[in-house]
Amino acid sequence: MTTFVTGGLGFIGSNFVFAHLKKYPSDYVFILDNQSYASNANNILGLYEDYRVTTIKVDIRDRETLDRLYKLYTPEITYHFAAESHVDNSIDSDDEFLSTNINGTHNILKCIRTHGGKLVHVSTDEVFGSLGAFSEPFNEHTPYNPRNPYSATKAASDHLVRAYVNTHRINAVVTNCSNNYGPRQHAEKLIPTIIRKAKANEEVPIYGTGVNIRDWLYVDDHCDALLTIGENFVPGDRFNIGGGYEINNLSLAYLILDMMGKPNTLVHFVQDRKGHDFRYAMDSRKMKACFNWSAKTEFVDGMKKTLEWYHA
Secondary structure (H helix, E strand, O other): OEEEEEOOOOHHHHHHHHHHHHHOOOOEEEEEEOOOOOOOHHHHOOOOOOOOEEEEEOOOOOHHHHHHHHHHHOOOEEEEOOOOOOHHHHHHOOHHHHHHHHHHHHHHHHHHHHHOOEEEEEEEHHHHOOOOOOOOOEOOOOOOOOOOHHHHHHHHHHHHHHHHHHHHOOEEEEEEEOEEEOOOOOOOOHHHHHHHHHHOOOOEEEEOOOOOEEEEEEHHHHHHHHHHHHHOOOOOOEEEEOOOOEEEHHHHHHHHHHHOOOOHHHEEEEOOOOOOOOEOOEOOHHHHHHHOOOOOOOHHHHHHHHHHHOOO
16 A cells, blocks of 8 residues: 655654554555655654655645646555644744645645545644633534634644535545654654753743643554544544643643653743643544544653653
8 A cells, every 4th residue: 555644754744654664564655745844854764775665855835746746656545744833933923834734735635636545634632722721621523713823724724624525525534633742753842842951951941830731642642543543434524632641831841850850940931922722632532432542651651752762
């Protein structure tokens, strides 16, 4: 089987490539990546001599090149990770987010419509907005309520996918995941920032008072969920994928510092992010009901693996 992985040199995408080849050793994987600042060729070290893996530098906003690739290789399935994903960057300047997350996804959809194949569209919990402290977690029927430019563009891409399923009958599904962590994550994200700063004995920046809560999902569990969904889904369906471990940012920082043998005094509070969502949490019961899937990695165990990867 031939599989396309957009954004396969990024954090989740590269982990997915390894997971896919482990589960399907006879498959051929084509990584489509624009090799931007968020990509890292070192993320797939060990695969460059692997005949099953081909890396192609392409921007998903380049419709003509994408079409040629789909026509030439006719993938049975595409896992679509490629996106601009850092909220802070979207607040500073959102043009790249609109063009990549919306127009780029549109190009993928047009290729699927023309050349066939399945699509697993990887999205985020942020499209649902912000939860209160005692609110029920997001489920597949939660109304969309994006509250920053990044989440708005991801919400738009989700709607495009479902519209193409309804209008053009393409074979696609939308997945929404909680915050991922694990090896190969870009340095700009929260957990890598905490680890990087702590290793250097520098101040660890925490927004506001650190009370914002996130649901953390180990990246290997996410990849397992996506592979499970890719094997058998109903076009137009959607699935929430959560780790089931909620913790506020300050407690998260203290936990990591403790695991690294660093003092809590490294924590430094900084001006809060504009429009900072208070809490995200995902209800994954549909994944359990449909596929008997649930996140298997305990957070502390996942953090130990993450710290080992960073040699912290």
